[in-house]
Structures are given as structure tokens and as C-alpha cells.
Amino acid sequence: GSVFSHLVQAPEDPILGVTVAYNKDPSPIKLNLGVGAYRTEEGKPLVLNVVRKAEQQLINDRTRIKEYLPIVGLVEFNKLSAKLILGADSPAIRENRVSTVECLSGTGSLRVGGEFLAKHYHQKTIYITQPTWGNHPKIFTLAGLSVKTYRYYDPSTRGLNFQGLLEDLGAAPPGSIVLLHACAHNPTGVDPTIQQWEQIRKLMRSKGLMPFFDSAYQGFASGSLDTDAKPIRMFVADGGECLVAQSYAKNMGLYGERVGALSIVCKSADVAGKVESQLKLVIRPMYSSPPIHGASIVAVILRDKNLFHEWTLELKAMADRIISMRKQLFEALRARGTPGDWTHIIKQIGMFTFTGLNPAQVSFMTKEYHIYMTSDGRISMAGLSSKTVPHLADAIHAVVT
Numbered sequence: 001g002s003v004f005s006h007l008v009q010a011p012e013d014p015i016l017g018v019t020v021a022y023n024k025d026p027s028p029i030k031l032n033l034g035v036g037a038y039r040t041e042e043g044k045p046l047v048l049n050v051v052r053k054a055e056q057q058l059i060n061d062r063t064r065i066k067e068y069l070p071i072v073g074l075v076e077f078n079k080l081s082a083k084l085i086l087g088a089d090s091p092a093i094r095e096n097r098v099s100t101v102e103c104l105s106g107t108g109s110l111r112v113g114g115e116f117l118a119k120h121y122h123q124k125t126i127y128i129t130q131p132t133w134g135n136h137p138k139i140f141t142l143a144g145l146s147v148k149t150y151r152y153y154d155p156s157t158r159g160l161n162f163q164g165l166l167e168d169l170g171a172a173p174p175g176s177i178v179l180l181h182a183c184a185h186n187p188t189g190v191d192p193t194i195q196q197w198e199q200i201r202k203l204m205r206s207k208g209l210m211p212f213f214d215s216a217y218q219g220f221a222s223g224s225l226d227t228d229a230k231p232i233r234m235f236v237a238d239g240g241e242c243l244v245a246q247s248y249a250k251n252m253g254l255y256g257e258r259v260g261a262l263s264i265v266c267k268s269a270d271v272a273g274k275v276e277s278q279l280k281l282v283i284r285p286m287y288s289s290p291p292i293h294g295a296s297i298v299a300v301i302l303r304d305k306n307l308f309h310e311w312t313l314e315l316k317a318m319a320d321r322i323i324s325m326r327k328q329l330f331e332a333l334r335a336r337g338t339p340g341d342w343t344h345i346i347k348q349i350g351m352f353t354f355t356g357l358n359p360a361q362v363s364f365m366t367k368e369y370h371i372y373m374t375s376d377g378r379i380s381m382a383g384l385s386s387k388t389v390p391h392l393a394d395a396i397h398a399v400v401t
């Protein structure tokens with residue numbers, strides 16, 4: 001017999017497993033609202049025009065080689081990524097106190113940041129929102145941190161539980177790490193206002209809590225790269241330290257290229273240098289050095305004024321299509337007279353709507369309507385189109401009446 005015969009079959013990933021089930025369904029009306037990937041009105045994956053152009057430039061350049069990147073990745077990409085998230089005029093960049101490393105998309109950036117903190121930071125507890133993206137607790141536990149939650153979402157208002165959030169962060173041991181979704185909170189689509197961010201910042205700084213921003217949707221929430229980065233820039237402007245994990249999966253559509261960055265904003269250039277030297281010790285035994293292609297695409301786009309501008313337009317178009325799907329779904333439910341308050345569909349921000357549907361209702365919609373989504377009732381608005389909105393509205397109407 002095999003030495004592995006004692007293994008039990010592991011369950012599918014709760015998010016990626018939705019696509020596995022979807023793929024097995026032969027129904028022509030099936031609809032996948034599970035995975036957070038952008039789709040066009042025709043329901044097709046989208047490669048941005050500006051990405052095609054950048055790739056063409058890379059292919060035409062015969063001087064390009066396939067040598068290993070340094071452990072920290074593509075240095076120009078790192079500089080441009082820090083500038084994109086912190087702002088071109090960031091004092092922290094000017095003072096050389098930001099250490100940035102290229103990582104394997106957002107997930108890899110969170111994992112490297114988590115391991116760095118577990119090794120070198122005095123507090124080993126990270127607070128994550130309740131609820132959060134399902135991968136967060138696993139990433140940080142395996143990185144060596146102990147994971148606790150803070151209140152975030154209020155099911156009764158389908159909005160922010162701001163009082164609960166302040167109480168829980170206020171009660172966290174001094175120095176604790178706090179994971180913050182920079183914008184477009186996953187799965188709830190509920191973000192603090194700028195005034196609330198300012199209160200969170202003051203509370204965290206007064207208690208020495210360490211901010212770790214997860215920025216997986218810069219530009220995807222509001223359509224503006226600068227607006228979506230504002231909470232992070234408020235924390236950097238006060239001169240304090242923080243970590244930022246960036247992903248180019250959604251905003252450049254580079255999902256499978258696995259390109260992202262981890263930046264650690266420090267108090268001085270001297271500290272930032274030491275931090276970078278230690279980040280290299282985390283990365284080298286993990287995967288040695290990151291891939292070259294995705295980071296090269298990003299660098300071509302971010303360094304060129306025209307391509308950058310073109311990118312912002314394509315990004316805005318994706319964000320606008322998602323916002324328009326919110327309006328269409330809301331209107332379709334209103335037209336059907338579906339009972340309940342559905343205004344959260346148009347109030348929530350980013351890729352997802354947290355519908356408030358329970359696991360039994362989700363399972364009914366999958367069985368009877370071939371609509372696939374995570375069991376917490378989260379739907380990806382990016383997977384909808386004008387053609388499929390009526391089908392989803394019919395299913396929601398049927399399940400709540």
C-alpha cells in the first residue's frame with residue numbers, strides 16, 4: 001500500500017471550490033458569481049489593452065534576457081509600486097525610508113510581511129476583520145502569527161459596526177498588528193468613511209498598534225487610484241510605521257501573473273535598509289526570487305506617462321461597469337417588488353455585494369437557478385452583466401418570498 005494511504009480527502013477551497021462546482025454544471029444558464037475576477041459584459045475575462053501594448057514592447061525588445069531577478073525582485077517595479085500606493089510626493093519615499101520588495105501578488109506580499117513580523121516584531125498577534133477574506137487567517141497563522149478578530153460588519157444594518165471596531169481595537173494589547181483593508185472590503189463591500197479612518201488612525205497610533213494594509217483593489221472601488229489609496233496615505237503622513245501589501249491582480253487584470261509588492265514604511269532610511277536585508281532572508285528560502293514577466297509589464301505601464309493614463313481610463317471603465325451592475329440589480333429587485341431593503345447593493349463598494357443571503361438560501365439558488373457563489377452570500381458584481389441581472393433577480397426574489 002501507499003505510504004500516503006492514510007490521507008483523508010481535503011475539502012475544496014471555499015472560494016475556488018465554487019468554480020470547481022460551476023465547471024461541473026452542464027446547465028446553459030449557469031452563472032458564476034463566486035470568484036473575484038473581472039468579466040466583460042459578454043462574461044469573458046479581460047486583458048487590458050494597455051497590458052497587450054506593454055507585452056508587445058517587451059517582446060520587441062531583443063535585449064531582454066531571462067536571468068534571475070534579485071531576491072527583492074525588479075527594482076524599478078518596486079520603486080514605481082511604492083510611488084503608486086503612497087503618492088508621488090510622499091515624504092516617506094523622498095526620505096528613503098520605504099523598503100519595497102516584489103512578491104507573488106497580494107497573497108505572497110501578505111505572507112512575506114507576516115513572516116517578517118513573526119520573526120522581528122515584538123507583538124505576535126494580528127487582528128483581522130470579522131468577517132474577512134477566507135485566506136487571511138490561514139496566511140497569517142502559517143506565517144507564525146496568532147490571529148484574532150475585531151468587529152467590523154453589522155448584519156442588522158449591512159454596514160460598518162464602527163462602535164464595535166473602536167471597542168475591539170481599543171481593547172487590543174498595545175503594539176498588536178491590525179490588518180486593514182485599504183478599500184473595497186472583502187467580502188462585505190463596506191468601507192469606513194474618511195472621518196472614521198481618521199478616528200481609527202488616531203486610536204491605533206495612540207496605542208502603538210501596527211497597521212498592515214491589504215490593498216488588493218486600488219482603483220477598483222472608486223475608479224480613482226488616488227482616492228482608493230487615501231487611508232494608507234493618512235497613516236503614512238503622520239510619520240508612523242506601517243506595512244502595505246499591494247496586488248496588481250484586479251486593477252491591471254494580471255491575476256495569473258502573480259505580481260504584487262510589499263512595502264514597509266519605516267522611521268528612517270537606516271532602519272529601512274536593515275528591514276530590506278531581513279526581508280531577503282525571509283524570501284530566499286521561500287521561493288528564492290520572484291518572476292520577471294508580470295513585474296516587467298507593470299513597470300512598462302507605470303513608467304510611461306501615456307500608458308499610465310490609458311491604464312487609468314481602462315481601470316475606471318471596469319469600476320464603472322461594476323457600479324452600473326449594482327444599480328441594475330437594485331432596480332431589478334425593486335421592479336419585482338422583492339421584499340426587504342436592498343439599498344446595500346448600491347451602497348457597498350468594490351467587487352462584491354454581501355447580499356445577506358444565508359447558506360440555505362445560497363444553496364437553493366445554486367440548485368434551482370444554477371447560480372454559484374460563496375456560502376456567506378457574497379456575490380461578485382464583476383461576474384454579472386445586463387443579460388444575467390434578470391436571472392439573478394428572479395433567483396433572489398424566489399428565495400426570499
Ligand code: PMP
Nearest residue numbers: 105106107133186214216247249
Ligand atoms: N486580499 C484580499 C482582500 C483579496 O480579496 C485578494 C484577492 N481575492 C487578495 C488579498 C490577494 O489576491 P492575489 O494574491 O490574487 O493578489
